[in-house]
Amino acid sequence: MEGPLQTFVHVCHENGQWMSRLPEKLWDIPLYNLALPGSHDTMTYCLDKSSAVSGNESKLVKFLSKCLPCIVHPIIMKWSITQVLTVTEQLESGVRYLDFRIAHKANDPSMNLYFVHMVYTTVTVQVVPTLRTMWHLGHQVIVSYEEEVELEKHCELWPPIPYWWGNKTSTRALIRYLERMKRMGRPGKFFVAGINLTENLRYILVHPFGSLKKMTLQSLPCLKIWIKQQYPGQKKKCINIIAGDFIGNNDFVKDVIELNTKINPPLHCQSELEQIAFNSQLPNL
Numbered sequence: 001m002e003g004p005l006q007t008f009v010h011v012c013h014e015n016g017q018w019m020s021r022l023p024e025k026l027w028d029i030p031l032y033n034l035a036l037p038g039s040h041d042t043m044t045y046c047l048d049k050s051s052a053v054s055g056n057e058s059k060l061v062k063f064l065s066k067c068l069p070c071i072v073h074p075i076i077m078k079w080s081i082t083q084v085l086t087v088t089e090q091l092e093s094g095v096r097y098l099d100f101r102i103a104h105k106a107n108d109p110s111m112n113l114y115f116v117h118m119v120y121t122t123v124t125v126q127v128v129p130t131l132r133t134m135w136h137l138g139h140q141v142i143v144s145y146e147e148e149v150e151l152e153k154h155c156e157l158w159p160p161i162p163y164w165w166g167n168k169t170s171t172r173a174l175i176r177y178l179e180r181m182k183r184m185g186r187p188g189k190f191f192v193a194g195i196n197l198t199e200n201l202r203y204i205l206v207h208p209f210g211s212l213k214k215m216t217l218q219s220l221p222c223l224k225i226w227i228k229q230q231y232p233g234q235k236k237k238c239i240n241i242i243a244g245d246f247i248g249n250n251d252f253v254k255d256v257i258e259l260n261t262k263i264n265p266p267l268h269c270q271s272e273l274e275q276i277a278f279n280s281q282l283p284n285l
Contacts, residue, residue: 015094018257025265032190035232035259037252038097038243039090040196041082043115043123049077051119055106061118078211079199080118082245094253097192097241100125144190161241162191169203171219175226182237192241195223213246220250227255231262 026034053065053076064072085093102125103116113125144158151157166177178193197215204210223244230239242256 013092015253015257016092018094019096022260026260026263029263029265030234032188032240033232033234033238034263035230035239035256036096036241037094037247037256038099038192038241039083039095039247040099040194040243040245041117042087042090042098042100043121044080044082044117045084045086046115046121046123047077047080047117047119048122049073051121052105054103054116054118054120056103056116075204076118078213079204080212082117082196082212082216083248084246085248090247093248094257095247097243099243161189162187163243164191164193165196165198166194167198169197169199169215171197171222174219175222178226182239185236186238186240190240192243193239195219195227195242195244197245216245217249220252224250224252224255227252227259230259232259233263 053061061072061076065076083090087098090098101116102113103120104111104113105120115121115123115125142158143156144161145151145154146160151159164178164181166174168174168177174195174197178195181193197212197219199212199215203215207215227242230242232238232240239259244252247253
């Protein structure tokens, strides 16, 4: 971490089992009505410093990276890394939504797939082959995919989960965007409120010694207040998944998890459970 913005990055193992520790009254609440902590651009902790710029970037960025690699590449790295905890550490810290960007390297003769955010990662994508293997290992996962063509080919994939991306450099502007989206109403199922700020060329030029890390850490106090004001649930202005950058900083994960203490199950759900419990106690006649 840099200078006065230094904060302690840690893995809070107490949050690793938070779902199993939810009160029983929340066990029948749909997952898309709970507050779930997530990480934006999950795999950027292992970006390859020697990697070429990804094929999705603009021609200008590719050109500058080729012509002035010693100058441009370090800048790209400063504004591409969004996480410092490994994916295992993120899961152990309580994160339950992971944002993977997967791509094949251009002109790569192998069939390897990499994670990517402006540049490619050092690790490749390892795909678990069968459901039986996952069940044997006790893994449980929902995979949402954005490409409609692939969704039609693979019925086991979930449709895209909407991501509220503000594309803002200012914390206040980001919060205004999120509040505007809430007023429009939450989607019916899973969705993500992204609290990640996004740089642009002007911001980078005005902050030549900046980085996405500095940008994020400056925003955390205001975003922490916003998070604590949220409510999970099915109502119009309720939230579901909240995803951020550098999730090991501050108490982001804990703050999101604690939002679930605000949930009161609908009375009809409680009455149904009470009726089931009552019926189970009746003698067989």
